[in-house]
Amino acid sequence: MAYRRTEAVEARLNETRERIVDAAIKLVAEYGYGGAGIPAIAAEAGLSTGALYRYFPSKADLFDEVFRRATQREIDVCAEAARQPGNARERIARVVQVFAKRALKGRRLAYALLAEPVDPLIEADRLRYRIPYRDIFVSIIEDGIKAGEIAEQDAVLTASAIVGALNEALIGPLAPQAKRTNQDQLIGGLARFCVQALGPMPGLKLSRLKLSGCAL
Amino acid sequence: MAYRRTEAVEARLNETRERIVDAAIKLVAEYGYGGAGIPAIAAEAGLSTGALYRYFPSKADLFDEVFRRATQREIDVCAEAARQPGNARERIARVVQVFAKRALKGRRLAYALLAEPVDPLIEADRLRYRIPYRDIFVSIIEDGIKAGEIAEQDAVLTASAIVGALNEALIGPLAPQAKRTNQDQLIGGLARFCVQALGPMPGLKLSRLKLSGCAL
DNA sequence: AAAAGCAGTGAAACCTGTTTCACTTCTTGG
């Protein structure tokens, strides 16, 4: 026995791992998944392909982490926006605005995370990592119901629908070939859509029929 | 020259083409994309792999048609539902209900068309074939705006958001491993979500602030 | 400074489907 991992080495190893993930995110953000094969990522991180496999047992594992990291940043920001004071509608509007604004700012990465056609292996991650977003909305909606601000409803259903609405409405504008649209209008429209979808305040005396013009 | 395609042959050729597409749809509906490789499709259609390539120059072309067909049925039904008389809200509720009900009935196929992680080549189709759905909603919304039933708004944005909401809210329940949820409740909830998202009737005298409990 | 083991290399093997192609079988017109 003549080798023991010293702290310095450990640190370098961790740092290399970081570099790999960062390199992958960078390539994805810049060129999409097409530009993010294993050899390219390794090269970007200053490594050989083989070495990369000392850090991640497979591409799926690597991208799992890439997705988690890239998404986590956004989730954290949204969660923070969700924590700000206000009633449920205000909080949802805020989260929607924050989410959409950031997506439109980092278009290429947002497109990659939300919509870009991609290997099934990675696509599965995409599905998985929408759940934390949904849960942010679930929690706001449940607060709103408890507070009597919005009607009793299936919070998970509403939250899923909001997440889907956000994604789908952004895909067009995020697509690399999209012509630039009025971003403020888009963001405002989305926020209104989501808030309205929560339904009217439960106390309202108008019959639902009259309000919505449609029996449900 | 000693061979001219007779009508009988032409017919058989067309029929074989049909058989290929049907076989592909059947395999996708039954086993998902995993079970729908070219050799499997050819076998199901009673052909050799090589022969299949006389009908479709590539897998992408084949699946383009598979998607188009499978989706077209649904679009036709939705479009028909959209044509029924009623105000914009009623029509949208109806389309949403029809769409969701059918999706939940043909779960495996719906999952494949909406969400199953899949080859990027095919994923691109998925994106493309959402547009006709969107356009059904666009047209209803525009009618509603013209009729003064719903407020001025970006019809494409609202329609996209509705399509996204539908898809996302159904993915969970459609997933092969999902536990059975109350379908009527899901469908009703979705319809309400979408109708409410259109906003209140424009004539309403309540201030928007009061109505929504949130300045927008 | 030498031994022992780990990190790093990168070309080659591998994997998993699609796609091709030399050949066979069938269909038609003469």
Place this chain on the structure above:
DNA sequence: CCAAGAAGTGAAACAGGTTTCACTGCTTTT
């Protein structure tokens, strides 16, 4: 029924990526 060309066969080639592995060269301990 023969010639000519089309449809059909399926094993093999191909494609593009990921993954491996025998080797080189560090790092650490004694």
